[in-house]
Amino acid sequence: MSYTILTGDRATGPLHLGHYVGSLRQRVELQHQHRQTVMVADLQGLTDNGSNPQKISANVLNVVADYLAVGIDPLKTTICLQSALPALTELTLYYLNLVSVARLERNPTVKSEIVEKDFARSLPAGFLIYPVSQAADITAFGATHVPVGADQLPMLEQTNEIVRRFNHVTGQAVLTECRPLLSKVDRLPGLDGRGKMSKSRGNAIALGAGADEVHRAVMSMYTDPGHVRVSDPGKVEGNMVFTYLDAFCEDAALVAELKAHYRRGGLGDVKIKRLLEDCLQSLLEPIRTRRADFIADKGELLRVLQEGTRRAHQVSQRTLAQVKAALGLDFFALD
Numbered sequence: 181m182s183y184t185i186l187t188g189d190r191a192t193g194p195l196h197l198g199h200y201v202g203s204l205r206q207r208v209e210l211q212h213q214h215r216q217t218v219m220v221a222d223l224q225g226l227t228d229n230g231s232n233p234q235k236i237s238a239n240v241l242n243v244v245a246d247y248l249a250v251g252i253d254p255l256k257t258t259i260c261l262q263s264a265l266p267a268l269t270e271l272t273l274y275y276l277n278l279v280s281v282a283r284l285e286r287n288p289t290v291k292s293e294i295v296e297k298d299f300a301r302s303l304p305a306g307f308l309i310y311p312v313s314q315a316a317d318i319t320a321f322g323a324t325h326v327p328v329g330a331d332q333l334p335m336l337e338q339t340n341e342i343v344r345r346f347n348h349v350t351g352q353a354v355l356t357e358c359r360p361l362l363s364k365v366d367r368l369p370g371l372d373g374r375g376k377m378s379k380s381r382g383n384a385i386a387l388g389a390g391a392d393e394v395h396r397a398v399m400s401m402y403t404d405p406g407h408v409r410v411s412d413p414g415k416v417e418g419n420m421v422f423t424y425l426d427a428f429c430e431d432a433a434l435v436a437e438l439k440a441h442y443r444r445g446g447l448g449d450v451k452i453k454r455l456l457e458d459c460l461q462s463l464l465e466p467i468r469t470r471r472a473d474f475i476a477d478k479g480e481l482l483r484v485l486q487e488g489t490r491r492a493h494q495v496s497q498r499t500l501a502q503v504k505a506a507l508g509l510d511f512f513a514l515d
């Protein structure tokens with residue numbers, strides 16, 4: 181079975197290992213059998229960076245470089261830019277009439293982000309409605325499957341509610357419901373073990389991080405504060421080195437053995453950190469090199485993005501035309 185896949189990433193910074201295990205790794209696999217579109221979500225990035233648009237514009241090509249560096253192939257995957265696709269903005273406005281403010285405020289992901297960002301009454305209206313804009317992203321491409329981390333499940337639920345509502349109101353099956361494709365490793369915690377990996381919390385390893393940076397990050401990782409001497413029994417749960425070994429070390433039997441040894445006592449933090457560092461360095465080394473090559477050729481990054489966006493424009497305009505027709509608002513089209 182072939183899926184129609186859409187995902188995106190906010191262009192708020194370079195992508196990191198959390199993005200990699202949460203979704204990028206899957207996309208590289210999926211692109212071979214399925215029709216996949218990947219979106220640089222610059223508009224969504226603006227929803228909590230309204231007064232700092234430069235932060236978003238400066239990261240658009242970084243994200244494209246990250247995509248290419250991990251192996252997303254522009255010949256197999258359509259890579260596009262959200263702000264260059266007017267259909268997405270238009271669809272958002274139509275969908276907004278099918279969603280109540282109360283429902284938006286109940287979205288668990290948005291709710292916790294509002295608390296975390298301490299918005300209170302200065303909550304940007306655009307931020308509150310970003311799940312609706314995400315519904316536009318997903319439906320514009322008729323996506324049947326969306327590879328995301330678990331924190332995005334409420335977005336898909338809200339999208340499907342809009343889809344059902346729209347189809348019900350218009351009496352036409354114009355929009356398609358979508359399903360998540362969850363990755364094996366859900367939501368990589370940050371290096372400090374506090375919450376998810378995120379650049380703004382300073383607990384992330386970027387995909388383009390230098391070898392020294394990776395070394396330092398691993399050596400400073402949160403382990404088990406009770407594991408003072410090597411001979412002490414140590415805790416594996418909540419120990420970030422083991423959490424990361426589970427995510428990045430392919431030798432699961434070895435990791436299981438090390439966990440048992442660590443629990444018994446007699447296995448030092450430095451040993452397990454060295455193993456993790458080896459895994460991460462060998463994963464990141466080729467990514468870093470490819471990324472640097474792409475970053476050195478901004479013209480090529482722009483070409484890739486523009487080409488993909490052109491294709492995405494055609495698809496999304498078609499959906500918009502269907503949506504307007506279903507609403508009876510297709511009196512005429514300019515140009």
Ligand code: TRP
Nearest residue numbers: 186187188189190221224314317
């Ligand atoms: N909200 C997603 C994130 O923060 C990014 C995103 C934007 C997205 N549009 C999307 C994800 C469409 C999936 C589908 O990671």
